[in-house]
Amino acid sequence: MRVVVAPDSFKGSLTAIEASATIAREWRRVRPGDEVAVAPMADGGEGTIDAFELAHPDAVRHPIEVTGPDDRPVLTSWLELPAAAGGDGPTAVIEFASTSGITLLDELRPLTAHSAGFGQAIAAALTAGCRTLLLGIGGSGSTDGGQGALAALGARFLGADGRSVGLGNAALGAIERIDISALVRLPEGVEAIVLSDVRSPLLGDDGAVSVFGPQKGITAGLRSRAEQNLAHFARRLGEVLPTDPLQPGAGAAGGTGFGLSAWGAAIRPGSAVIADALGLVRRIGAAELVITGEGRWDAQSLEGKVVGYVLELAASSGVPAALLAGDIQGPTMPFARAASLSGLAGSADAALREPQRWLAAAAAQLATTWR
Template identity: 50%
Template sequence: MTRVVLAPDSFKGTISAADAAKALAEGWATVDQTVEFVHRPMADGGEGTVAAFAAAVPGARRMPVTVEGPAGEAVDTSWLLLPPTPDAPAGTAVIDLASTSGIEMLKELRPWDADTTGLGQAMVAALDHGVSRLVVGIGSSASTDGGTGMLTALGARFFDAAGLPVARGARGLEDIVAVDLTELRRAPDVRVLTDVTNPLIGVRGATAVFGPQKGLDSAAEIARIDDALRNLAELLDIDPATPGTGAAGGTGAALVVWGGVLSPGAAEVATLIGASEAIAGADVVVTGEGSYDGQSGDGKVPSFLASIASRHRVPAVLAAGRITADADTALFAHSVSLTDLAGSSEAALAEPGRWLRDAGAALARATAS
């Protein structure tokens, strides 16, 4: 009997990791009915991180909270409380930026005004509960505010030349001349899950690489915010070249200032759910994400799992919403794009479950040949 491990990430904004795994299995089974499927839905710190922990940890409880979303509106969301452990006797809180300040929460992009206040408010709720540890996933950010919204919710204050609080979001970054951290909440053990290693500033920094995705549409705008982040790094006394500080529009840097430790998100989640152990006993690993592109080889779920599979001499195959021209698929024995199967990205986005089933069937045929 063939043992197939199904470990996709979520297909951002269209289908969860768990539902993607289910659809892939359904499609695969139309080709081979003798398969044993092992479901290990994944996340890397972005969308679906809380869900991955909730599915993996017995006794985990969702804790409702209302926060200010990236557009400033009230958003009902939740953080996850994990049971006590010897190294976290009051429990661990898992919070993801995607469900508090994430880009998928916006009806339209707000590159200058979206911020991370909601993430900070969820963190405050967990701190008020008394947890021993915070695990914070910071993928899928809507803003480039340097984490100032989050830090403000935690008690920091940012002032302009007149001594007044600056505006929220990237709009206020340029005006910051002074920072007051005296009322900043004390950090517990804080682990920060991120899927990128970008520095805060420069050609690989938060603004240059990710700003266009968040609505910055000119080189002049990118340069302005990059300069503002450079100034913020000086005020917060952090090295802007530190890998991962550019994650989530600079929220990685803010969390390091607060005392957080940056960790590869995919590796942390994979350890929790026993992905390596499952892969070691498999005949094939199926993974995937919404867009497999030139950045996907840098710590994201598919490439990370493919590296695990390679160590165990197990072939890995890929199903992605789209596979861009700059993507390196050499890690995979076979790969398939939902966009190619559906004929257009619009069709693939409209019915991801349908095309994931087709992808599962296509990968089963390719693997069997």
């Protein structure tokens, strides 16, 4: 039997590579005669660089120090993929999660966290001569509309007194003028692609503040202020760099999708781009079972997330799919089989304490009972 293992990371507990290796190891132990292929996935969030690095053994990591989301220095890296035969130049893969992500914060900073480090990494890749930029924007801890990234690329955000207003959501409401005279533009022939894991617009009930603000510390008492700040920023940015705040994906990464779109980037589903790099369509087409997984399965899992996209690929190839998730909230009918680590461990806390153990148990159970 041919099995493809293509999970996302189990956020905060297991990387996609660790999850893939654990599932594959247990499957081979229970069913040593089966052929198991691993394809650790990502959708633009945590693990995006790892996924591309696995698909391109000749890729090169470039270490860089950037300003983290709370102004502390962060040592990270961006990935260079060599130019394909006949290509114009190398491709850069840059990850928001590792430059400006929420895991870099000691404590949530709902109104002051920013995306400047992400912009610094983008600038470094452009300086290095990269001709394609793949910008993974999942895992953010800020709601600044991409203002920090644009500031790192040379834009100036000025208040009524003509001075810089600073960075973060709280500063957005004070912007009176945006100076883009020194903004680093995309050179002719250079393409920037935003790899997004959500389809939310910038504003409104489905926007960055309403949907994703709570996980970044935007409480009910701060919601109106944060939304107003973001709306004011959208109006001001639209005066110099017109773009659509209602486009799908504009609300990704606290509105960074919107800011990068105004800069000239195109927003694409991250799962599809990464799956293409891994040759996942071909692998699934030749398989008899696909196993995917994530930390939490819920209603958002089908909205641009890895597991939803892998499920679509499996369905289009007529291949059954199984889900192994840390926690399952909601029906799993599209899957032929589903199991939660918290269900096996007895509680979510128990599963989080030993995620590898319980993922191994779930994989072994699936391998034992699958017919």
